[in-house]
Amino acid sequence: MHEVPPPTSTSTPAPGPSSSAVPAEPLSHGLKQRHLTMLGLGGVIGAGLFVGSGAGIAVAGPAIVVSYLIAGALAMLVMRMLGEMSAAMPASGSFSVHAERALGRWAGFSVGWLYWFLLVVVLAVEATAAAQIAHGWVPGIEPWAWVLLFMVVFTAANLTAVKNFGEFEFWFASLKVGAIVVFLVLGLLAVFGWLPDTDPVGMTNLTGQGGFLPNGWGGVVSGVLTVVFAFGGLEVVTIAAAETDDPARAVGRAVRSAVVRILFFYVGSMLVIVTVLPWTAQQAGLSPYVKVLDAIGVPSAGQIMNIVVFVALLSALNANLYGSSRMIFSLAERGEAPRGLLKVSGGGSRESTGGVPRRAVLASVAFGFVSVLLNLLWPDTVFLYMLNSVGAVLLFVWALIAASQLRLRARLEQEAPEALSLRMWCFPYLTWVTLAGLFGVLLLMLTDEAARPQVLWSAGATALVLLVAVGRQWRERRGSAVADR
Numbered sequence: 001m002h003e004v005p006p007p008t009s010t011s012t013p014a015p016g017p018s019s020s021a022v023p024a025e026p027l028s029h030g031l032k033q034r035h036l037t038m039l040g041l042g043g044v045i046g047a048g049l050f051v052g053s054g055a056g057i058a059v060a061g062p063a064i065v066v067s068y069l070i071a072g073a074l075a076m077l078v079m080r081m082l083g084e085m086s087a088a089m090p091a092s093g094s095f096s097v098h099a100e101r102a103l104g105r106w107a108g109f110s111v112g113w114l115y116w117f118l119l120v121v122v123l124a125v126e127a128t129a130a131a132q133i134a135h136g137w138v139p140g141i142e143p144w145a146w147v148l149l150f151m152v153v154f155t156a157a158n159l160t161a162v163k164n165f166g167e168f169e170f171w172f173a174s175l176k177v178g179a180i181v182v183f184l185v186l187g188l189l190a191v192f193g194w195l196p197d198t199d200p201v202g203m204t205n206l207t208g209q210g211g212f213l214p215n216g217w218g219g220v221v222s223g224v225l226t227v228v229f230a231f232g233g234l235e236v237v238t239i240a241a242a243e244t245d246d247p248a249r250a251v252g253r254a255v256r257s258a259v260v261r262i263l264f265f266y267v268g269s270m271l272v273i274v275t276v277l278p279w280t281a282q283q284a285g286l287s288p289y290v291k292v293l294d295a296i297g298v299p300s301a302g303q304i305m306n307i308v309v310f311v312a313l314l315s316a317l318n319a320n321l322y323g324s325s326r327m328i329f330s331l332a333e334r335g336e337a338p339r340g341l342l343k344v345s346g347g348g349s350r351e352s353t354g355g356v357p358r359r360a361v362l363a364s365v366a367f368g369f370v371s372v373l374l375n376l377l378w379p380d381t382v383f384l385y386m387l388n389s390v391g392a393v394l395l396f397v398w399a400l401i402a403a404s405q406l407r408l409r410a411r412l413e414q415e416a417p418e419a420l421s422l423r424m425w426c427f428p429y430l431t432w433v434t435l436a437g438l439f440g441v442l443l444l445m446l447t448d449e450a451a452r453p454q455v456l457w458s459a460g461a462t463a464l465v466l467l468v469a470v471g472r473q474w475r476e477r478r479g480s481a482v483a484d485r
């Protein structure tokens with residue numbers, strides 16, 4: 001493991017005798033606990049839930065509830081591990097810093113760059129999808145102009161104080177959470193026949209049309225493959241925690257509150273959907289929420305959900321721009337990205353008005369613009385290959401988080417047990433179970449014709465980054481050996 005350059009470290013010292021004194025990082029501490037809590041709640045409530053869940057219901061039927069339980073359990077275990085490490089060693093690079101400390105420079109370099117690439121590519125998808133919705137409302141403005149407007153607005157927000165990002169995400173998340181709460185209430189009223197002109201639904205739709213498992217356990221597995229990536233985004237909470245006044249306490253509270261509530265929102269929503277309507281009424285590409293709201297007589301349900309999905313996409317765009325800028329900033333601090341990205345506003349002030357890594361923000365948004373152009377010009381060729389190359393990266397990142405936690409937990413228990421304010425359950429058994437589950441999902445994706453290209457392209461991208469990481473480390477060792485002669 002290399003020693004972090006003293007002037008610009010991204011993290012607190014690693015525990016134990018091998019750690020060096022590291023000064024506080026220069027980023028602002030402008031985020032509040034309410035920002036972090038709502039970021040944890042709203043970070044994964046996006047278009048994947050509001051629209052993409054229809055594809056999962058179409059393959060699993062009512063058993064999509066089980067699919068979400070399995071996928072949500074995996075995400076919850078990964079977040080618990082990440083929360084444990086982040087509470088003990090908060091850092092703006094989060095799991096990239098943890099992987100470096102646990103496994104070596106190659107791991108920190110690889111997971112950091114892969115995650116950054118994932119965020120800036122997905123950013124293009126979100127900006128384009130939001131632009132299509134806005135174009136439907138105002139046909140006179142072309143989609144590319146909407147994309148430009150969104151990118152400029154959120155770039156400006158991320159270039160100013162970090163509290164602006166926090167406020168955007170707080171209100172975005174509040175709207176999404178509020179929409180789901182209203183949906184759950186209306187759905188339950190419809191199930192019991194307490195809405196005007198409705199009769200009690202009972203369990204008919206859960207047991208009819210082929211039963212609860214119309215496509216067997218194979219349908220449940222296919223449902224897991226469809227919905228597991230909807231939980232991506234929770235990781236940004238631990239990145240943002242480093243910019244709060246008390247990172248260890250903040251990340252612990254955010255992780256504890258977020259994972260259970262998110263499972264409630266996801267699983268609760270699916271249970272309402274498959275209870276109110278037959279699962280055969282759902283189809284991929286159409287929002288099951290709109291179907292349910294239409295069925296219970298909510299006027300303009302389609303437009304209401306369009307607004308919610310629009311907000312969800314902008315929220316994800318904002319969060320991805322923030323997360324990618326902090327990740328590449330952390331990489332630069334550790335010498336794994338150009339040092340020119342280290343400049344922060346306010347001369348490194350830690351007040352809420354300064355400490356923003358503006359060059360890192362601009363570097364991330366610049367690549368985001370490139371991704372958007374590729375998506376607009378060559379959506380079925382160049383951009384499709386890019387999208388496939390990050391399709392399974394989230395699973396690789398989660399696997400490295402689990403591997404890092406295995407190493408760091410043992411080290412922390414020996415050298416700094418007092419730092420373990422948040423602990424992974426049933427360590428190390430549940431960590432190994434999580435790793436097995438992640439590799440199981442990857443293997444299942446390889447057997448699925450539609451998902452196989454994502455795994456292969458993502459594996460290729462990962463292999464390329466690993467090759468660069470190992471090559472850099474080999475050159476540095478060789479240079480050191482020559483200098484010592």
